[in-house]
Amino acid sequence: MSETARNIVAIDGPAGAGKSTIARKVAEKLGYAFLDTGAMYRAATWRAMHLGIDLDDPAALAESTAAMVLDLREENGNQIVRVDGHDVTEAIRSPEVTRNIHKLDRSRGVRDRLVELQRTIGSRGPTVAEGRDIGTVVFPAAVCKVYLDASLQERARRRAEEFAKKGIHVNEGALAEEIRVRDEKDMTREIAPLRRAEDATVVDTTSMTPDEVVDVIVTLARFSC
Numbered sequence: 001m002s003e004t005a006r007n008i009v010a011i012d013g014p015a016g017a018g019k020s021t022i023a024r025k026v027a028e029k030l031g032y033a034f035l036d037t038g039a040m041y042r043a044a045t046w047r048a049m050h051l052g053i054d055l056d057d058p059a060a061l062a063e064s065t066a067a068m069v070l071d072l073r074e075e076n077g078n079q080i081v082r083v084d085g086h087d088v089t090e091a092i093r094s095p096e097v098t099r100n101i102h103k104l105d106r107s108r109g110v111r112d113r114l115v116e117l118q119r120t121i122g123s124r125g126p127t128v129a130e131g132r133d134i135g136t137v138v139f140p141a142a143v144c145k146v147y148l149d150a151s152l153q154e155r156a157r158r159r160a161e162e163f164a165k166k167g168i169h170v171n172e173g174a175l176a177e178e179i180r181v182r183d184e185k186d187m188t189r190e191i192a193p194l195r196r197a198e199d200a201t202v203v204d205t206t207s208m209t210p211d212e213v214v215d216v217i218v219t220l221a222r223f224s225c
């Protein structure tokens with residue numbers, strides 16, 4: 001078994017299942033690096049939009065992604081994302097970026113480039129990686145795979161709560177519909193669709209606290225993965 005396979009905790013799941021928060025805490029507890037692959041698709045989308053690249057031109061999107069200078073780092077417990085020297089930590093979470101991601105995440109050229117980068121990062125040392133295709137495509141040999149899920153209603157409630165903390169009030173029903181559409185896009189796309197790897201453990205977080213979820217995954221990673 002390769003070193004990488006043993007050193008990776010792969011966490012996949014739909015939008016709003018709490019992957020980022022949970023994966024970051026699991027990484028902290030295990031002393032592993034944390035890799036937020038969604039941030040990479042967001043960064044590639046921000047760059048293409050910033051440069052006015054035609055989002056319907058897959059070749060141009062792949063070229064832009066290959067040319068992107070991406071810097072992901074943890075500073076004071078927060079993930080800072082820089083693209084070509086610009087701090088885009090906030091900008092990559094904007095509704096405009098979120099709306100356009102599917103134009104990039106269905107492009108083979110974009111995915112190949114980002115998957116290559118993810119494997120390079122994962123080969124540097126023990127890593128908790130989260131996304132949609134970590135256990136199925138990026139690190140299929142990983143020994144520890146988790147599929148995080150939660151009901152649509154609960155995921156919308158959590159997202160609304162996150163927005164509320166930032167002083168933004170959103171309609172939970174509209175948010176649920178947005179998440180449902182994104183799930184459908186993620187699950188039905190041709191390349192690397194979101195699905196549970198056959199050897200992944202499903203953790204339904206609907207009625208769990210974040211700390212409970214973290215404990216379950218840390219235990220899995222330490223003892224059974």
Ligand code: DC
Binds near residue numbers: 039041101105134
């Ligand atoms: O986890 P997130 O919401 O930041 O991810 C943003 C989008 O990026 C998500 O809608 C699908 C895409 N994505 C992907 O296709 N593959 C990944 N490994 C991670 C994210």
